[in-house]
Amino acid sequence: MTRPLSVVLLLIVSGLATATTDLRWRKAHDLPAPQAVLSAVAVNGYIYAMGGGVGLPYLSTVVKYDLSTDSWTSRADMPTARNFFGAANVNGKIYAIGGAPTPTAGTVVEEYDPVANSWTTKAPMPTSRYAVAAAPVNGKIYVMGGWGPIATVEEYNPGTDSWTTKAPMPTARDCLGAAAVNGKIYAIGGSYMGTPLSTVEEYDPVKDTWMVKAGIPTARERFGIAVVNGKIYVMGGNAQIDTVEEYDPEADVWETMTPMPTRRNCLAGEVVDGKIYAIGGALGGSIAAVEQGYIVPPPFVLRAKRGRIAIAPNRLDPAGTGRQFMIAVKGEGGREVTLSVCDVAGRIRREIRLILDAKGDVRTDYDGKDSTGSYLTPGLYWIVARGGGVDDKKGFAVVSGR
Secondary structure, eight states: OOOOEEEEEOOOOSOOOOOOOEEEEEEOOOOSSOOOSOEEEEETTEEEEEEEOSSSSOEEEEEEEETTTTEEEEOOOOSSOOBSOEEEEETTEEEEEOOBSTTTTTTOEEEEETTTTEEEEOOOOSSOOOSOEEEEETTEEEEEOOTTTBOOEEEEETTTTEEEEEOOOSSOBBSOEEEEETTEEEEEOOEETTEEBOOEEEEETTTTEEEEOOOOSSOBSSOEEEEETTEEEEEOOTTTBOOEEEEETTTTEEEEEOOOSSOBBSOEEEEETTEEEEEOOEESEEOOOEEEEEEEOOTTOOSSOBSEEEEEEOOOOTTSOOOOEEEEEEOOTTOEEEEEEEETTSOEEEEEEEEOOTTSEEEEEEOSBOTTSOBOOSEEEEEEEEETTEEEEEEEEEEEOO
8 A cells, every 4th residue: 555645844955957938828808809910018017909900990999908807998099090000118108100001100100198098199200111110228119120121220219209210120021020128129020022031130229230140940920029037929920820939139049938829910919017918919800819928937946036935834644634734925915926836857746826915915725736636746846936026935845654
């Protein structure tokens, strides 16, 4: 007869294997209505999804996503209905730039104030264009590329409401993506005369210069893009694929990640509270699907220790009547925290998601089982708490009962 097991609290300090970053997906609340070829921008913890439309009519719709309630609410429409436009947040204001149809929307710049829920027309972009990418750096917005394709780059300064022409991209393209990391902008993929590109070029706004970087493994256009923890995530695109790839600008390397549950193109990507959102897009026609991707870093490396997790172990008696221990977590009130039970090889054996109370506390009992309902085998394990203002871990051991 197999002897019962005991779960014992243990401080584990060495002999840990390295694990790679993981990306996991779960469904979020759909958009109120299908939107494709849209833009999405995060401001103060909310996501604003704007515009779009596959063919006629072009959309002026603006909806706001609240992560805490997983819900969307309508906001003031853009004055100019459009798709294939650039959008960026500078100092808490959203700027919608260019787009189709041209010339109606091609040069139009409109500023949205989320607090006042109102729009203001700003200085037009010098070059009329759509299928552009836009990224903010140091209070300025850089708009690049566009249908043609073209290589044009123009800088918008919201503080002076003025435009400046900058060095063009080495590669002309449309339907590309752009993201800013550590003061540099990365222009990724896109299309040249209908052919998807794997091109990646880095722009230095201070020097006004471009540098070629490692190409994306999957050449693509019309995709979603987002930045988490200094890494760029590229999602979907092309003929409605589900492929997700991660770019590390510091190492100049790409890694293939877990695909999105819903394949699509013409989607928007954005990040709130460290979570990636793949929003809308096209799969045949426009769709309303929204999916949340959350990053699971190597479980033994804390990004920045904060909050607290504590474990109070109980030993299983020989009859097997008491196999569990209590987990207590301290973080930020009302937010979600994820507990990951990991083995020393970095494999996540089970996840438990909890909501912190108003004081930032939560407690739960852990029964020593993995995600299949089987008891953990003897060995060393971690419980890692992340999210909700928590980034902490505690080790424990599963040993044979006596």
